[in-house]
Amino acid sequence: xxxxxxxxxxxxxxxxxxxxxxxxxxxxxxxxxxxxxxxxxxxxxxxxxxxxxxxxxxxxxxxxxxxxxxxxxxxxxxxxxxxxxxxxxxxxxxxxxxxxxxxxxxxxxxxxxxxxxxxxxxxxxxxxxxxxxxxxxxxxxxxxxxxxxxxxxxxxxxxxxxxxxxxxxxxxxxxxxxxxxxxxxxxxxxxxxxxxxxxxxxxxxxxxxxxxxxxxxxxxxxxxxxxxxxxxxxxxxxxxxxxxxxxxxxxxxxxxxxxxxxxxxxxxxxxxxxxxxxxxxxxxxxxxxxxxxxxxxxxxxxxxxxxxxxxxxxxxxxxxxxxxxxxxxxxxxxxxxxxxxxxxxxxxxxxxxxxxxxxxxxxxxxxxxxxxxxxxxxxxxxxxxxxxxxxxxxxxxxxxxxxxxxxxxxxxxxxxxxxxxxxxxxxxxxxxxxxxxxxxxxxxxxxxxxxxxxxxxxxxxxxxxxxxxxxxxxxxxxxxxxxxxxxxxxxxxxxxxxxxxxxxxxxxxxxxxxxxxxxxxxxxxxxxxxxxxxxxxxxxxxxxxxxxxxxxxxxxxxxxxxxxxxxxxxxxxxxxxxxxxxxxxxxxxxxxxxxxxxxxxxxxxxxxxxxxxxxxxxxxxxxxxxxxxxxxxxxxx
Amino acid sequence: xxxxxxxxxxxxxxxxxxxxxxxxxxxxxxxxxxxxxxxxxxxxxxxxxxxxxxxxxxxxxxxxxxxxxxxxxxxxxxxxxxxxxxxxxxxxxxxxxxxxxxxxxxxxxxxxxxxxxxxxxxxxxxxxxxxxxxxxxxxxxxxxxxxxxxxxxxxxxxxxxx
Numbered sequence: 001x002x003x004x005x006x007x008x009x010x011x012x013x014x015x016x017x018x019x020x021x022x023x024x025x026x027x028x029x030x031x032x033x034x035x036x037x038x039x040x041x042x043x044x045x046x047x048x049x050x051x052x053x054x055x056x057x058x059x060x061x062x063x064x065x066x067x068x069x070x071x072x073x074x075x076x077x078x079x080x081x082x083x084x085x086x087x088x089x090x091x092x093x094x095x096x097x098x099x100x101x102x103x104x105x106x107x108x109x110x111x112x113x114x115x116x117x118x119x120x121x122x123x124x125x126x127x128x129x130x131x132x133x134x135x136x137x138x139x140x141x142x143x144x145x146x147x148x149x150x151x152x153x154x155x156x157x158x159x160x161x162x163x164x165x166x167x168x169x170x171x172x173x174x175x176x177x178x179x180x181x182x183x184x185x186x187x188x189x190x191x192x193x194x195x196x197x198x199x200x201x202x203x204x205x206x207x208x209x210x211x212x213x214x215x216x217x218x219x220x221x222x223x224x225x226x227x228x229x230x231x232x233x234x235x236x237x238x239x240x241x242x243x244x245x246x247x248x249x250x251x252x253x254x255x256x257x258x259x260x261x262x263x264x265x266x267x268x269x270x271x272x273x274x275x276x277x278x279x280x281x282x283x284x285x286x287x288x289x290x291x292x293x294x295x296x297x298x299x300x301x302x303x304x305x306x307x308x309x310x311x312x313x314x315x316x317x318x319x320x321x322x323x324x325x326x327x328x329x330x331x332x333x334x335x336x337x338x339x340x341x342x343x344x345x346x347x348x349x350x351x352x353x354x355x356x357x358x359x360x361x362x363x364x365x366x367x368x369x370x371x372x373x374x375x376x377x378x379x380x381x382x383x384x385x386x387x388x389x390x391x392x393x394x395x396x397x398x399x400x401x402x403x404x405x406x407x408x409x410x411x412x413x414x415x416x417x418x419x420x421x422x423x424x425x426x427x428x429x430x431x432x433x434x435x436x437x438x439x440x441x442x443x444x445x446x447x448x449x450x451x452x453x454x455x456x457x458x459x460x461x462x463x464x465x466x467x468x469x470x471x472x473x474x475x476x477x478x479x480x481x482x483x484x485x486x487x488x489x490x491x492x493x494x495x496x497x498x499x500x501x502x503x504x505x506x507x508x509x510x511x512x513x514x515x516x517x518x519x520x521x522x523x524x525x526x527x528x529x530x531x532x533x534x535x536x537x538x539x540x541x542x543x544x545x546x547x548x549x550x551x552x553x554x555x556x557x558x559x560x561x562x563x564x565x566x567x568x569x570x571x572x573x574x575x576x577x578x579x580x581x582x583x584x585x586x587x588x589x590x591x592x593x594x595x596x597x598x599x600x601x602x603x604x605x606x607x608x609x610x611x612x613x614x615x616x617x618x619x620x621x622x623x624x625x626x627x628x629x630x631x632x633x634x635x636x637x
Numbered sequence: 638x639x640x641x642x643x644x645x646x647x648x649x650x651x652x653x654x655x656x657x658x659x660x661x662x663x664x665x666x667x668x669x670x671x672x673x674x675x676x677x678x679x680x681x682x683x684x685x686x687x688x689x690x691x692x693x694x695x696x697x698x699x700x701x702x703x704x705x706x707x708x709x710x711x712x713x714x715x716x717x718x719x720x721x722x723x724x725x726x727x728x729x730x731x732x733x734x735x736x737x738x739x740x741x742x743x744x745x746x747x748x749x750x751x752x753x754x755x756x757x758x759x760x761x762x763x764x765x766x767x768x769x770x771x772x773x774x775x776x777x778x779x780x781x782x783x784x785x786x787x788x789x790x791x792x793x794x795x796x797x798x799x
Contacts (some may be wrong), residue, residue, distance in 0.1 A: 053770050056781030090770030239726030239765035277710050278766055318669055318708035321764055335668035337707040394769060396728035402770035434727060470727045484730045599740050599787045619743060621736040621787045
């Protein structure tokens, strides 16, 4: 159990830190060694993921059920229920791990808990029906690192996620947490050397552009001025990306440690974490982590007994995608409308309140402790020549294993999608993978055997972005996908510069027409011209990259655009204005399943007589289509 | 956001005092946190509250209005008993979130931003809830509902109506 803030003792040296670590280790020993001695008679740890994903699948009910069940059996003193952050395999949630036996149970329901207590806690046997079953061999897999989803990953950044209690700083310390900070403080008069390690690591910004982190820090460090700020951009606004949320929810101290070390190297006294409002759990965990770090002496005055002082504040965003752009983000922290400003001056010279400011995202900051502790060369031993280290990807869309996967840079997209992601849902055909959010692009089948790194993606007309991978199958219309992104950028455009404000609106109008069957000759060429102009003339990075989804779909899926425009046909049967649902009277047996499923009562018919769809009422939701699948009487055309 | 600003007759402005007190120590950049805290306690941002904030923070009301209307989180009108936020993210899009939104619109008879006549539900859209692995997703108040289908949406709404 995590201690209360007031019970944490203040550490004043690296020896104190080492001593505390050694005191905490026996408490968690059974997680590392199945033969370890129980600590205070606690024989088992049940680690339950209560990250946003698992929580919405009902993990809190599992926690409650365990507590009740254990209390009823008088076992609450021998079993610790530990609420953990994301294990990454959200598809299988709610999930848990039982130590010391290291059994991994998935897709749980509250009534599974008594069986787990009976079999696994008391008899120390696995419960086969709750284990993950391999898709091909259909055999149960007992331990999670033997599952295909994890086997090809390289979890160095997410090492603690799902293994420690994110609300307990002592557990982080037991896993070598804050050791990098202690090491950095011993070299605090040679911050040149520390900066050298960051440069040597080859770490590039994980938020999108991929600018070398060490060089960015150096610019801010060299900038004149006594007061300097660092910012953690946790405004993870790219739809389809949630690795930063998982890091903040699952291992918040790693982020804090990275920022404190960054403050030391750059020469800043204060740091801000700008978190989006849609992440309440992340905010809660970070606030708790900051309070603990202050109490224990990692934040505030005289950190670990040194003369280094550093503070971290949390700023909650208020819902504006453009605030992910660094100049807009700083205006938002200052309390203004979050609109980008022109550069120069660059934030490294004049940023927050006019002071030199360094901005990195969550994943970038969280990589710092590992680099300082193990050295830049260690980090650079992972990855490709120009893209070092690992990258966390969020796998979503029409993929079997949705979740988070951390892999070395340079793995091919095919390995990520098929070996880790398990391939496409419902045995459909792969069509494309969209990467990089609204600023990114998509890669078709022909491009997915290339190694994934910053430069290869740009060459292919996409970009790393924050690493959201949305897999689409043959049922996804690529014109509608581009339309979706343009709707997003149009809505989120701050309106300051004309090319973005008007350009996204014009491009969207054309796409809307095309998907409604009102496209005309010349639309494609006009789109391309508009896209080129917006790219060249918009004020900020978000505006400049907003045409990318159009350009990349036009590049790889031009035929689909043409089918919509010239044949008034949506090849993926997706665009509702270009399809209708109808019931084949010869096949319909009048079972009424479709009528019951229809949310707008558009289906009419008496039992055992062929039914009909009222086309005027039908919202084309497809519920009937799914309901009828057995009889195959309903068609899209 | 609608430029119409709702008026409320019996508004207890003293609820703002602890908020001003709390953010007093934070000299710079406290406008957005103050607005967030005020909205938390009133449910929305009535004119009188905005005027008081302008007065106490020595900022022109135009500036405050500018900030309030820039961010999607701030609301100038009261909301229904339950707030439905349906996700429009990419992962939800490719798993047919548009059908979820259409179902909500026709079941509630409102468009995004609107509140049902019985003041039961406010329908909002959100760019991404970050629960992409459960797409399509909607959040009602603070509870996320994932792996939605049009017919399940209706069932879930019925639960909240009770």
